[in-house]
Amino acid sequence: MKYLIIADIHSNLEAFQAVLDDVRLNHGGFDRVWCLGDVVGYGPDPSACIKLLRELKHICVCGNHDLAAVGKLDIEDFNSNAAMANLWTAEQLSEDEKEFLRILPESVVEDEFTIVHGSPRMPVWEYITSAFSAAANFKHFKTRYCLVGHTHVPCYFKQDEILVEEGYLEEEETLELGETRLMINPGGVGQPRDRDPRASYAVYDSEKKMISHYRISYDIGVTQEKMEELGLPRFLSSRLGWGV
Numbered sequence: 750m751k752y753l754i755i756a757d758i759h760s761n762l763e764a765f766q767a768v769l770d771d772v773r774l775n776h777g778g779f780d781r782v783w784c785l786g787d788v789v790g791y792g793p794d795p796s797a798c799i800k801l802l803r804e805l806k807h808i809c810v811c812g813n814h815d816l817a818a819v820g821k822l823d824i825e826d827f828n829s830n831a832a833m834a835n836l837w838t839a840e841q842l843s844e845d846e847k848e849f850l851r852i853l854p855e856s857v858v859e860d861e862f863t864i865v866h867g868s869p870r871m872p873v874w875e876y877i878t879s880a881f882s883a884a885a886n887f888k889h890f891k892t893r894y895c896l897v898g899h900t901h902v903p904c905y906f907k908q909d910e911i912l913v914e915e916g917y918l919e920e921e922e923t924l925e926l927g928e929t930r931l932m933i934n935p936g937g938v939g940q941p942r943d944r945d946p947r948a949s950y951a952v953y954d955s956e957k958k959m960i961s962h963y964r965i966s967y968d969i970g971v972t973q974e975k976m977e978e979l980g981l982p983r984f985l986s987s988r989l990g991w992g993v
């Protein structure tokens with residue numbers, strides 16, 4: 750089985766579509782999608798992104814933006830740009846789309862993986878940004894591997910006997926899955942924050958026991974124009990071009 754691992758689509762249809770095209774055309778396709786949350790928030794196409802995800806065989810956990818869009822999280826916990834985009838997102842969604850988001854689980858176990866948005870300890874909110882925060886989280890999941898999103902930065906954390914080793918996931922880098930426990934972040938599809946504006950994602954091949962990381966460029970200008978026309982905060986469209 751091949752699993753497409755995506756996180757933080759953030760209502761960016763162009764980036765989402767580019768990822769699907771790239772994995773199908775250049776990396777052997779996939780059988781199922783594992784989506785690590787934040788399907789909506791920030792970008793201009795929340796409904797279209799939900800629709801596209803639902804057309805695929807998928808598992809999805811909830812992110813903080815997904816919950817805020819349906820009133821399950823307090824918008825006051827967001828910065829002003831994120832809150833503004835979130836209020837706008839909530840207005841766009843149909844009842845059916847809201848229900849889809851409302852019932853997303855916080856965490857799912859599939860194969861040898863625990864799948865969450867933020868961290869296994871605090872699935873919705875915690876950012877795993879360092880070996881230090883990763884180390885505290887290894888005891889909060891029982892599977893050998895854990896997939897996280899939320900930071901929009903592709904990386905991995907390996908649990909060695911004493912230390913946790915961390916690494917940035919380079920383009921085309923492959924992680925071989927063995928005995929070592931790992932936490933892996935595929936990076937962000939719709940709003941990367943590692944100074945590389947290209948969409949970021951990963952593919953898990955369960956037969957080869959490998960996770961490969963890929964980047965693909967998309968037409969950022971199209972997404973930015975939509976955001977401008979809709980009156981979404983200028984900073985949110987600019988940052989797509991910077992990859993921050």
Ligand code: ZN
Nearest residue numbers: 757787812899
């Ligand atoms: Zn996010």
